Amino acid sequence: MPNAVQQRIDAVRQRIRAAEERFHRPVGSVRLVAVSKQQNAAAIRAAVTAGITDVAENYVQEALKKQAQLADLPIVWHFIGRIQSNKTGVLAQHFDWIHSLDRLKLATRLARQRPPGRGALQICIQVNVDNEPAKGGVSLESLENLALQLAELPRLRLRGLMTVPRPALDFQAQRAAFAALRRARDSLNDQHGLELDTLSMGMSADLEAAVAEGATLVRIGTAVFGPREPAPEREPLSD
Ligand SMILES: *Cc1c(COP(=O)(O)O)cnc(C)c1O
Numbered sequence: 158m159p160n161a162v163q164q165r166i167d168a169v170r171q172r173i174r175a176a177e178e179r180f181h182r183p184v185g186s187v188r189l190v191a192v193s194k195q196q197n198a199a200a201i202r203a204a205v206t207a208g209i210t211d212v213a214e215n216y217v218q219e220a221l222k223k224q225a226q227l228a229d230l231p232i233v234w235h236f237i238g239r240i241q242s243n244k245t246g247v248l249a250q251h252f253d254w255i256h257s258l259d260r261l262k263l264a265t266r267l268a269r270q271r272p273p274g275r276g277a278l279q280i281c282i283q284v285n286v287d288n289e290p291a292k293g294g295v296s297l298e299s300l301e302n303l304a305l306q307l308a309e310l311p312r313l314r315l316r317g318l319m320t321v322p323r324p325a326l327d328f329q330a331q332r333a334a335f336a337a338l339r340r341a342r343d344s345l346n347d348q349h350g351l352e353l354d355t356l357s358m359g360m361s362a363d364l365e366a367a368v369a370e371g372a373t374l375v376r377i378g379t380a381v382f383g384p385r386e387p388a389p390e391r392e393p394l395s396d
Pocket of ligand 1: 237
């Protein structure tokens with residue numbers, strides 16, 4: 158009998174595979190990143206045993222604790238939360254990917270603080286496609302400027318764009334937000350010669366729409382781990 162985590166991961170992989178086929182994407186072109194906020198280290202260990210290679214966290218202190226407990230595993234660590242400027246040093250040291258970059262100031266700090274012994278830090282710019290005031294991410298209008306400046310920085314490799322659209326139940330509405338991100342990526346590549354190969358979009362409730370619009374990486378929490386624990390105390394937001 159496979160365990161619950163294994164069953165959920167298999168089900169997510171089947172959803173991804175079915176969407177790849179339905180929307181004429183090459184099979185295997187969508188990378189599954191497991192979002193483990195508010196899940197403990199044991200849950201992540203079980204997911205890795207079930208085949209997960211990439212894990213994403215939203216909060217720095219919470220992530221560092223789990224990383225220390227899982228140091229024996231070859232996990233690719235992604236950061237997908239709000240970036241505070243006093244945490245860029247830790248992020249530059251302890252993560253492989255940052256999906257939530259939205260300010261040049263943070264990028265220059267990360268570039269300066271990435272340890273020389275490690276490869277380039279993989280970067281996605283977060284885009285606020287619906288212009289929601291409380292949400293992180295750069296507007297579509299400001300994206301071009303930020304992307305061009307960021308692409309020049311050493312020690313960072315700009316891989317693509319990330320978004321968390323406003324939740325929508327309607328499949329076409331879900332697709333429309335993801336299509337906006339895809340067009341923004343295509344235009345950066347076509348008009349400025351960038352080579353952005355990553356669209357980080359799609360969560361448990363909308364991964365099919367994201368795959369339909371070209372997601373190369375989906376960030377899946379509840380569908381992999383089950384419901385989250387109540388939120389622990391957060392580090393205060395200082396900027
Ligand atoms: C929590 C979170 C996810 C995963 O959400 P689920 O709905 O649990 O799959 C993905 N991306 C970001 C940025 C998140 O904060």
